[in-house]
Every structure is written in C-alpha cells, then in structure tokens.
Amino acid sequence: MWNNDIANTFAANLAPDNVGRQKEVAREVCDAGQRLRAQLPELTRLVTRDTIAHVPALFSPETMSQLDEHLSAVPGLVTERVETKEGAWSIDLLDNTYTPFADTEAQEPFSVLSLATELVEAIASVTGFTSPVVTTRRWVNRYGIGDSIAPHDDTTGDFQIMICLTAPHADCGGELVLANGVSVVLAAGDLLIMKHADVVHWTTPILPTALAHRATATCRYHVDGGRMPRSKVLPHTQQGPRSRVERKS
Numbered sequence: 001m002w003n004n005d006i007a008n009t010f011a012a013n014l015a016p017d018n019v020g021r022q023k024e025v026a027r028e029v030c031d032a033g034q035r036l037r038a039q040l041p042e043l044t045r046l047v048t049r050d051t052i053a054h055v056p057a058l059f060s061p062e063t064m065s066q067l068d069e070h071l072s073a074v075p076g077l078v079t080e081r082v083e084t085k086e087g088a089w090s091i092d093l094l095d096n097t098y099t100p101f102a103d104t105e106a107q108e109p110f111s112v113l114s115l116a117t118e119l120v121e122a123i124a125s126v127t128g129f130t131s132p133v134v135t136t137r138r139w140v141n142r143y144g145i146g147d148s149i150a151p152h153d154d155t156t157g158d159f160q161i162m163i164c165l166t167a168p169h170a171d172c173g174g175e176l177v178l179a180n181g182v183s184v185v186l187a188a189g190d191l192l193i194m195k196h197a198d199v200v201h202w203t204t205p206i207l208p209t210a211l212a213h214r215a216t217a218t219c220r221y222h223v224d225g226g227r228m229p230r231s232k233v234l235p236h237t238q239q240g241p242r243s244r245v246e247r248k249s
Helices: 004-014 019-050 061-072 109-114 117-126
Strands: 052-055 078-083 088-095 133-143 159-166 176-178 191-195 201-203 214-223 243-247
Touching: 004 019, 004 061, 004 109, 019 052, 019 061, 019 117, 019 191, 061 088, 061 109, 061 159, 061 214, 088 109, 109 117, 109 133, 109 159, 109 214, 117 159, 117 214
Parallel strands: none
Antiparallel strands: 052 191, 078 088, 078 243, 088 133, 133 214, 159 191, 159 214, 176 201
C-alpha cells in the first residue's frame, strides 16, 4: 500500500532533522499500509453497505500531531473561514488547482501518502470505481469550540480519504453523522474512506468542554467521467461566498 520509498519520503518530510524519528515513522507507515491491504475486503463490504468505512488507530497520535503541525505551517497556505447559519469551520487549502493527476506532485507529507499510486488504486477499488483518477483536491478542515460542518451533500468528487489529525474526546462533539443513519467519532490517527453517493452528512458542534480542536486532512479524488466540478469557478476561492480568507505568513 505504501512502499519503503513512500514511507521514507513521508518520514523525511515530517521529521527532517531527526533520523531516529524518521525510522520510527517510516516503519509505522509501512505497517499501516500492510494493515490496510489486509482489510481491503472488509472495507469494500463496509463502503458498499454504508458508503463509508472507518479504520481506527491506523497512525499514532504522535505522528498525527507532527503532521498537524507540519500542515499548519505549509508555505503560502490559504485559510478560508466558512460561516453559515447551520455551521462554521475553517479550511486550509493544501491544493485547490485541480492539476491533472499524472502531473500532481506531493508538496507536503499528507499528499505523499494520499497520492501514492497503490493507495489510490486500492481505495478506488474499495469504493467501486474502475475509471482512472484524473485530478484531486486536498485540504484540512479545522473546527474550534462551537464549530461544525453544516448538513450538505458533496456535489463533486467520486471518493475520498480523510485522516484525523486531532480530535476532542468522544463526549465533546465532532461526530460525523450521515442521513442514512451511520455515524462515526474519529480520533487522532483514524482513517475514513468515503464514497460520494449524494448522502447528506454533517458534524455535531464541538462543545465548550473540549480540550482539543478537531482537524481532518482530506484528499478527494475525481475519476474520468465522474462528478467533476460543475463550473470553471473553483468551489473555494479567495472570493468565495460567505467566506473570509486569511493568507498565512
């Protein structure tokens, strides 16, 4: 799923000045890949039944904390604050260009994992897609106290993965809820596989008792002939509706 080259590249990005830590992280990524590979039949069954599959504790909270810190400091990162009557949250746009998949280069460690060919092919198979991936979009959703994502259905994209970077205790909100009756509470290190099937979904608000914010890194995949963006205007741009854009220094 993730070979030694991918694991070592991820680890080198995450801990460039700590060779010992790099070895630990690379081993963790290889082990996570082997676990995913072994679970593919069960993940396919879950996605077919529920449209999502939850893989708990795929990565360690320590590695996710480092990844969260790294992604928060990506040079030139654009953060968009979305405010609606039904919910509010922040989006860190890691890549919003819809570059052809064959030409897309991983510029940070999350993309190193999410763009790995074997992973993409495996998740496509799990979610039932046989057409080639033509482009992707990658971002981090961040939720503070009171934040939640409003009920919505995703109108573009065909499948996606979500890795939880950090999350409050399960009793403090942040639960992902689907209109089909399925729900999941993510913890740091969990992986979520999602097939877009026009299922309305949302998250519950983060409660004031939460001792941690909620952050999830997402890679959305678009396949040939699939649910591409409906217009040439990107869904989240600097002039997006109901948004406030901050460019991090």
